[in-house]
Amino acid sequence: MVQKIVYDWSTGEIYRQFQFVFSFKFRELNTINCRINLRELILDQYPYFGEFLREVWKNPKGLLFIFDGLDEFKHRIDFADSRRDTEPKHQCPDPEWWCEVSDIVYNLIQHKLLPGCSVLVTTRPTALQLLENAEISVWAEILGFVGEERKEYFIRHFEDQTVAAAVFKHVEENEILYTMSYNPSYCWILALALGPFFTQRVRDPQRVPKTTTQLYSYYIYNILKNHNREIENPRDVLLRVGQMAFTGVSEKKIVFTDGDLIKYNLHPSQFLSGFLMELLEREDSARCVVYTFPHLTIQEFIAAVAQFLNPHPEDILKFLTEAHNTTDGRFEVFLRFVAGLSSPMTARGLEEFVGPFPHETTCRVIDWVKEEVKRQSGDMRSDAGKRSLLNTLNYLFESQNRGLAQASLGSVERLSFRGMTLTPIDCAVLSRAIGLCDTIKQLDLECCHIQCEGIQRLGPGLHKCQDLRLGENKLGDSGVKLVSAALRNPECKIQKLWLWDVGLTDSDAEDLFFALSANPSLTELYLGSNLLTDRSVPALHRLILTHPTLEQIGLDWNPFSENGRMELESLQETRPGLRVDP
Structure with a gap:
C-alpha cells in the first residue's frame, strides 16, 4: 500500500501539495541503535539530497513523512507520557538535533518537529492503542476486498475456471472463510489450501476445510507433502520452526535473522523456504538477508503446532494460561489455533508427516477450553469481559466439538x-x-x-x-x-x-x-x-x-x-x- 501511495504521488495522481515524500519502515529503523538526527536519517536512505535538505526544511507544508509498520517497531513510543514533552533528552526541536529515533517520530507526529509537515503512520490493529493519545487528524482502516472483488480474486488465481468457481462456492457457503476473504492475503492462503481439494480426481467433501485451523493445517500439509523427501525428520524441524515462531509471537517479532536460525538449529534450505520467505534488508550501510513468514497468521499457526507437539504435555496449561492472560491481543489467534488442533479431523493430515498429536495434550486443551468458557460466560459486565467471552467462543468453534460446547455453555441462559x-x-x-x-x-x-x-x-x-x-x-x-x-x-x-x-x-x-x-x-x-x-x-x-x-x-x-x-x-x-x- 505504501509503495502504491509513493508511486501515485510521484506520477502526480495524488497528494500534489507535497514537494517531497520520505518513506521509512519501522522494521529498518530497528537497526539504528544510536542517537541520530532527522537529517542523517533521510540521507541514509536518500543520499543524493546532500546539502539541499536545508532548503527542504524551509517549507514544511510541502513534506510528507511515511512511517510504515508501527507494530514492528521494537522501541515503545508512549503518546500518553507527558514527560516526553518536558524532559530535554526526549525533545527534538529541529531536523539536526541528535536524539533517539523514537523521539524523532514522536516529535514529527506531535507537530513539534517541522510543524506544518504531514505524517502518515501505518500499523496492524495490534498496535493501534499506541496512537490513541497522539495528535492524529485522520484515521483510515484498510478494508480490503468488497462485493464481487472477492470472487474476482479466485477467478484470476486459477487458470481452470471450473476449479475457481468450486473454490469460491465453498468459501461463499462457509461464513467464517467468506468473512476472511475480504483480506487479499487470506484469499491467497484460501486459494493455496483449498485448490488441491477441487483439482483431485477423487474428492472427499467431508475433508474440505471448514474452520481457519483446518485451513492452515492443510496449507502446512501441502508444504510437507511437497518437501518431506528433502529432510529426514519433518516433525523435529517443524517443532524448531514453531518454537522460533512462538518466540516471535511472544515478542511481537515477525522478522528473523541468521542469528535466530542458528539459535534454533535451523539452516536455509528448500524445505525451510516453504515456511519462510527471504527478504533483502538494509543494515547500516550493508545489505543482509532476513526471514519472515508469508503472513502473521501462518507464524501463529506454526507456533500453535509446536506447542501441541511439545514432548512435555504438562507444559501446555502454563502456555495457555499465560497467553490468555496477556491483554494486548498478541496471542488471540494463536490460542484459537491451539483449540482447533484439539480436533482429530484437523490434526489428521499433519499426523501423516509429523506423527500423532499427544493424546494427553489434546485432553488438557479441551479441559482448559471448557473451564475458560465457563469462567468467561459469568463476566459480561465489562467490555473486556465481553471480548474475552467472544474469544473463548472462537475456541469452541475452532474445536468443532459439540460435546465440549454443550458442556461449556450448558448452564448459560443469557x-x-x-x-x-x-x-x-x-x-x-x-x-x-x-x-x-x-x-x-x-x-x-x-x-x-x-x-x-x-x-x-x-x-x-x-x-x-x-x-x-x-x-x-x-x-x-x-x-x-x-x-x-x-x-x-x-x-x-x-x-x-x-x-x-x-x-x-x-x-x-x-x-x-x-x-x-x-x-x-x-x-x-x-x-x-x-x-x-x-x-x-x-x-x-x-x-x-x-x-x-x-x-x-x-x-x-x-x-x-x-x-x-x-x-x-x-x-x-x-x-x-x-x-x-x-
Whole structure:
C-alpha cells in the first residue's frame, strides 16, 4: 500500500501539495541503535539530497513523512507520557538535533518537529492503542476486498475456471472463510489450501476445510507433502520452526535473522523456504538477508503446532494460561489455533508427516477450553469481559466439538455484547455457539454496529433465542429482511423482539409483520425510533388481530401523524390486555 501511495504521488495522481515524500519502515529503523538526527536519517536512505535538505526544511507544508509498520517497531513510543514533552533528552526541536529515533517520530507526529509537515503512520490493529493519545487528524482502516472483488480474486488465481468457481462456492457457503476473504492475503492462503481439494480426481467433501485451523493445517500439509523427501525428520524441524515462531509471537517479532536460525538449529534450505520467505534488508550501510513468514497468521499457526507437539504435555496449561492472560491481543489467534488442533479431523493430515498429536495434550486443551468458557460466560459486565467471552467462543468453534460446547455453555441462559463492536466473523462465531447450545434464552446485541453482513452471519441461530435484542444497529432494509427470515423458521422461539432504531421502513415492516404473524410465541415487540408512518397502521392492525399472545407493542419516536397515533391508541381497544405505546 505504501509503495502504491509513493508511486501515485510521484506520477502526480495524488497528494500534489507535497514537494517531497520520505518513506521509512519501522522494521529498518530497528537497526539504528544510536542517537541520530532527522537529517542523517533521510540521507541514509536518500543520499543524493546532500546539502539541499536545508532548503527542504524551509517549507514544511510541502513534506510528507511515511512511517510504515508501527507494530514492528521494537522501541515503545508512549503518546500518553507527558514527560516526553518536558524532559530535554526526549525533545527534538529541529531536523539536526541528535536524539533517539523514537523521539524523532514522536516529535514529527506531535507537530513539534517541522510543524506544518504531514505524517502518515501505518500499523496492524495490534498496535493501534499506541496512537490513541497522539495528535492524529485522520484515521483510515484498510478494508480490503468488497462485493464481487472477492470472487474476482479466485477467478484470476486459477487458470481452470471450473476449479475457481468450486473454490469460491465453498468459501461463499462457509461464513467464517467468506468473512476472511475480504483480506487479499487470506484469499491467497484460501486459494493455496483449498485448490488441491477441487483439482483431485477423487474428492472427499467431508475433508474440505471448514474452520481457519483446518485451513492452515492443510496449507502446512501441502508444504510437507511437497518437501518431506528433502529432510529426514519433518516433525523435529517443524517443532524448531514453531518454537522460533512462538518466540516471535511472544515478542511481537515477525522478522528473523541468521542469528535466530542458528539459535534454533535451523539452516536455509528448500524445505525451510516453504515456511519462510527471504527478504533483502538494509543494515547500516550493508545489505543482509532476513526471514519472515508469508503472513502473521501462518507464524501463529506454526507456533500453535509446536506447542501441541511439545514432548512435555504438562507444559501446555502454563502456555495457555499465560497467553490468555496477556491483554494486548498478541496471542488471540494463536490460542484459537491451539483449540482447533484439539480436533482429530484437523490434526489428521499433519499426523501423516509429523506423527500423532499427544493424546494427553489434546485432553488438557479441551479441559482448559471448557473451564475458560465457563469462567468467561459469568463476566459480561465489562467490555473486556465481553471480548474475552467472544474469544473463548472462537475456541469452541475452532474445536468443532459439540460435546465440549454443550458442556461449556450448558448452564448459560443469557449472552450480552451490548455496546461492543461485532465484526461479521464475530457474528458467525456467535451464531455457531448458539447453534451448538439449546439453553441460551436471551441474546442482547444492542449498539454492536452490526450491519447487513453481520445479520446474515447471525441468521441461522437467531430463531433459537426467546428474547432477541438488535436495537441501534444499522440493519437497513436488507438486514430487516434477514431478521424476518429467521422469524419464519417453524422452530422459532422468539417471545420478545427489540428492533429499536434499526432503520425499519414501511415497506419492510409489512414483511416483518407477516413473518411475526406466523410466530405463535411472540408476546412483546419494540419498534421505536424507526421510520414507520401511517402506512404501517393497517399491517399492525392485522398483526394484532392474528396474534392472540401479543401483550405489548412499542412504537414511540416514529414519524406517525396525529391521526395515525390516535388510530394506534385505538388498537388497544380491539383486545383486552394489549398495550400499545405510539
